[in-house]
Amino acid sequence: MKNEDLIKKLESARLPEAELHTHRRLLKTALLKNYESASNKTATAAKRRRIPIMSIITGFFKSNRPAWQKAMVSTFAVVLLLITALAINMSPLVRDYEAMAMEAALNNPDVQQIIEDEEIDTQNIKIAAVFDTQNGLKYYVSIGEKNIVAVELSKWLFNTEIVEVLIETTPVTDTKKQELIEIACTDPEINALFEKGASIYMYYFDYIPAYLAGDSVLDVAHKASGQPLSIKNAQLMADDWVEFTVRLWFELDGTRYSIMLDMLDKSVFSFGPLSSIS
Amino acid sequence: MDLEQERELVFKAKTDADAFGLLYDEYYPKIFGYVLRRTASVETAKDITSEVFLKALQSIKNFRWRNIPFSAYLYRIAEHEISNGYKRNKHIIFLKQDIENSAIISDISLDDESARVEADIQKHEEFLLLHQCIVKLPHIYQEVIVLRYFEKKLISEICIILGKREGTVKSLLNRGLKKLKIIMDENATF
Incomplete structure (x- = not known):
């Protein structure tokens, strides 16, 4: 079965709007009858959970306790704050960001699903690339040969966030690799690096569904910031998705670079070196 | 309803039961329909829809507007219930009893209505x-x-x-x- 047929089947097989008028009416009555008790219960519980820290502090300083006690508590609080601040500043030196990124990737349910579906060995899960961002680092973790997870890590908040789980399912043939290198080498700077013997170590293909609109479909998708769903009144015309961008990561003399190719224009969209992986 | 109107209605619904009722009227069909299409079971769809709106009611006073539609929040509750294997909590049992008592008083059969929709699905x-x-x-x-x-x-x-x-x-x-x-x-x- 073709993708197009499957989508048509899914769209045509949907159930018509069904509604239970009596259930709807009676549920509304029951909910509104319980409006006060149900909505207040959670709000009161939340209020109860709040600890009045400020009133404890002001109460302590307004109390009749001796001045030396108040001074001691103040000094202790200042020392505690200093220790905390120092700990925060020191911790980037001892934190293993790579391990944090890897842990975040492996704890993601979508990633766990991919690992299970494709029976990926943990040895094939690796940090593939790392970028410096404004607030921290962005890691690309390769899951097997075809999947990539982007993990953003904030240095100051000590947290990690999965920003994207990207899945690629098409194997890259030698002909395809050659085509990609040819497109990349239209940029003189990249061309010079390949002439010096640069080699590609990772590919990622980003696909969009093939749509048909009034004029050039793909241009419409591209100009509208690459969001294929911004195309109005489009019809699905192909049974598969089309290449939209390809990201390549390559290496030369220990330096790693990233290129993003625009596959609609067959041109280099962006290019730059990666920060080194510690 | 646009996002701004919805924001105002959600804000009102924190203290006004009628405003909550308007939100309910707007989203009951969507949520019920979604759960029905996800589960293909009228009884489960009824229970999960009740659970979704009860949870929404319980949290409406603490609800923080984040510029996303209220329906997205309801869909998330519904999805959570479906994915995690729906289990009736004690509040929903009371709510269900309330509904059934009202049906008996009004001499309405909820089962007939469910059976009709179930039969429709089977077609x-x-x-x-x-x-x-x-x-x-x-x-x-x-x-x-x-x-x-x-x-x-x-x-x-x-x-x-x-x-x-x-x-x-x-x-x-x-x-x-x-x-x-x-x-x-x-x-x-x-």
């Missing part, structure tokens, strides 16, 4: 066959496929409902369709 054989295949997929694929093709949601809307990035949703959809195709090809009825 849609193609949907049921597809549903049988969809439920064999892991939940992450089920939800994106149902939201995209049965609920006709845009990818951007699915992103808000599921709290996932666009690239992730597109990947899940692509992957889910491929898996569904395999399941359907294995199924001789298609």
Whole structure:
């Protein structure tokens, strides 16, 4: 079965709007009858959970306790704050960001699903690339040969966030690799690096569904910031998705670079070196 | 209802039961329909829809507006209930009793209504066959496929409902369709 047929089947097989008028009416009555008790219960519980820290502090300083006690508590609080601040500043030196990124990737349910579906060995899960961002680092973790997870890590908040789980399912043939290198080498700077013997170590293909609109479909998708769903009144015309961008990561003399190719224009969209992986 | 009107209504609903009622009127059909298409069971759809609105009511006073539609929040509760194996809590049992008592007083049969919709569903054989295949997929694929093709949601809307990035949703959809195709090809009825 073709993708197009499957989508048509899914769209045509949907159930018509069904509604239970009596259930709807009676549920509304029951909910509104319980409006006060149900909505207040959670709000009161939340209020109860709040600890009045400020009133404890002001109460302590307004109390009749001796001045030396108040001074001691103040000094202790200042020392505690200093220790905390120092700990925060020191911790980037001892934190293993790579391990944090890897842990975040492996704890993601979508990633766990991919690992299970494709029976990926943990040895094939690796940090593939790392970028410096404004607030921290962005890691690309390769899951097997075809999947990539982007993990953003904030240095100051000590947290990690999965920003994207990207899945690629098409194997890259030698002909395809050659085509990609040819497109990349239209940029003189990249061309010079390949002439010096640069080699590609990772590919990622980003696909969009093939749509048909009034004029050039793909241009419409591209100009509208690459969001294929911004195309109005489009019809699905192909049974598969089309290449939209390809990201390549390559290496030369220990330096790693990233290129993003625009596959609609067959041109280099962006290019730059990666920060080194510690 | 646009987002600004909805924001005002949600704000009102924190203290005004009628405003909550308006939100309920707006979203009951969508949520009930979604759960029905996800589960293909009228009884489960009734229970989960009740649970969704009860939870929404319980949390309305603490609800913080984050510039996303209220419906996205309701879909998330519904999805959570479906994915985590719906279990009736004690509040929903009271609510259900309330509904049943009201039905008895008004001399209405809720069962007849459910049976009629159930019979309607049974007529849609193609949907049921597809549903049988969809439920064999892991939940992450089920939800994106149902939201995209049965609920006709845009990818951007699915992103808000599921709290996932666009690239992730597109990947899940692509992957889910491929898996569904395999399941359907294995199924001789298609």
